[in-house]
Amino acid sequence: MSPVRSAALAVGLVLALLVAVFATRDSSRDRMTTHLVGGVAPAVVGMAVDGSIWDLDDQRGRWVLVNFFSTTCVPCIEEHPELVAFAEAHASADDVRLVSVAFDDRPAAVAAFFAENGGGWPVLVTDTGRIAVDWGVVAVPESYLVTPSGLVAAKVAGGVDRTGLEDLLDQVLAGAS
Amino acid sequence: MSRRLTWLVVLAVVVGSLVAAEQAGRPPLTNADRVHALAGDFACPVCSGQSLGESDVPIARTIRSSIRTMVDDGRTDDEIRSVLVARFGEDIDYTPGGEGLTGLVWVLPVLAGGAAAVGLGLALVRWREGRSGGQPPRPLVVGGVLLVVVAAGLLVARTAGQRPTGGSLSGDIRSSTRTLLVEAGVADPEEAIVLYSQVLEVQPSNAEALAYRGWARWRNGEGLSARSDLDEAVAVDPAYPDVRVFRASQRHSDEDHIGAAADLVVLDGLAAPPIVGDLLAASRLRERIAVGLASDGDLLAALEVLDSGLSADPENGSLLAERGWLLVLTRTPELVQRGLDNLDEAVVVEPGDPHARAYRAVALATVVGRPGDATVDLEVFAAVDNPPVDLVDLLVGMGLLEG
Secondary structure: OOHHHHHHHHHHHHHHHHHHHHOOOHHHHHHHHHHHOOOOOOEEEEEEEOEEEEEEHOOOOOEEEEEOOOOHHHHHHHHHHHHHHHHHHHHOOOOOEEEEOOOEEEHHHHHHHHHHHHHOEEEOOOOOOHHHOOOOOOOEEEEEEOOOOEEEEEEEEEOOHHHHHHHHHHHHHHHHO | OHHHHHHHHHHHHHHHHHHHHHOOOOOOOOHHHHHHHHHHOOOOOOOOEEEEEOOOOHHHHHHHHHHHHHOOOOOOOOHHHHHHHHHHHHHEEOOOOOEEEHHHHHHHHHHHHHHHHHHHHHHHHHHHHHHHOOOOOHHHHHHHHHHHHHHHHHHHHHHHHOOOOOOOOOOOHHOOOOOOOHHHHOOHHHHHHHHHHHHHHHOOOOOOHHHHHHHHHHHHOHHHHHHEEEEEEEEOOOOHHHHHHHHHHHHOOOHHHHHHHHHHHHHHHHOHHHHHHHHHHHHHHHHHHHHHHOOOOOOHHHHEEEEEEEOOOOOOOOHHHHHHHHHOOOHHHHHHHHHHHHHHHHHHHOOOOHHHHHHOOOOOOHHHHOOOHHHHHHHHHHHHOOOHHHHHHHHHHHHOOOO
């Protein structure tokens, strides 16, 4: 084979390999939203809408669902009843706690939203931008399941429903046992 | 032979200089410049083809604010890059790293260039071995020249294309414009306007110079050009806290209370340095904007701008006092009670605050009919050195203080 043909063949092979590699990669958006799982949960500390201070580190020993939302986002509004149902289902056992982080929202609007739609878990309204950046939140709603030891076990981008959350919890528990 | 060597040396010096100039880069002049430059280096995570600097979606604004905080904290560009990549993944970084698949972006051009150079060299050797005194093959010469010209042209475009007016090819003008900004900061308005204009000649998109020139022009009575500067500064860097305060003040003076409140609400989401909060507290700008909104009949908007400030500083006695006072003024029993609660909180967090004391005294004595309960507040107010004139007038007008 002539040198020119060999070179053309080599270039062609390299190009084909590159196309195959890049075509089978996760999308950029997917990679941006999944890198936190398996790592230590970033800090979640701030003032809740009722004026109390809430700290994720105080919840060690319990599962925590960290939910990022906004009162003006439609999927967040749609998922809220499911979160209420999930919280109520675990209220007596107190094995999973919820905390919501109001992203790019006003405290007064958050208080009114919870007063109207229910939900008795803490909702952080201060330092929320910093917390969202620490967690790499790209679009609300996003929810993260944090293990009792403080690791991020799973992430749900988009709205959640109670059944899905229960299944997710079961999967993570099964994987951990 | 010596002539050929000379040309080679010239070529090496030219290309080497361009490469060195490109590598040296031009550091941003101010923190605002650094934030602007860094924001342009990262992708907005939820946008298609927009950088953080170009996008105005909430997450982009939030990340820009985070970048600003890190810049103000003195962190280096590399540290900030590492933090953002760690939180959002390497795809947020427009400058690809040297590891993994993205390393190919750096490696492939080098390999391609190396292969081209080797190919050219081999072709030259073959031509020399087989020549019989004639000229080298024309495509070979043209290819070699094109290779050098394209490489040099790209480097020139990247260096000279971004060179600011007055800057040299490899020059760093940080000290001169920084000095101008510092000098302008202590100059009287007229001189400051000249100094900021000099900075803007060098760097037309310097948000700091635009904002402060606008503020100086405003103080100098040049309303039209001041508004233009402030609006442009906001457009250049929507996350620059200082300009939000300046424009809020300008808009309040223009009786655009809604616009002023909007700027303050944006400011509250920016993690502004403490001096901005001090400036707001000293000028009572937020409180005055809230009063303006309430006077226009927009009590809800007035409460929102106060609540926005309270969300960042929940124990701000002045804001609590103003909130309480506006509610008391409604004279609606339920709101009056909430207002009194706010005034009580204000007195708890700042017992010597003259506004909280005066407002509560008036509320107790004239609105809820408990003049005896106002005595303590009036005594504390009387002990305040140089109390605000408007409060004295208020109390005298209500018959609670002797004129």
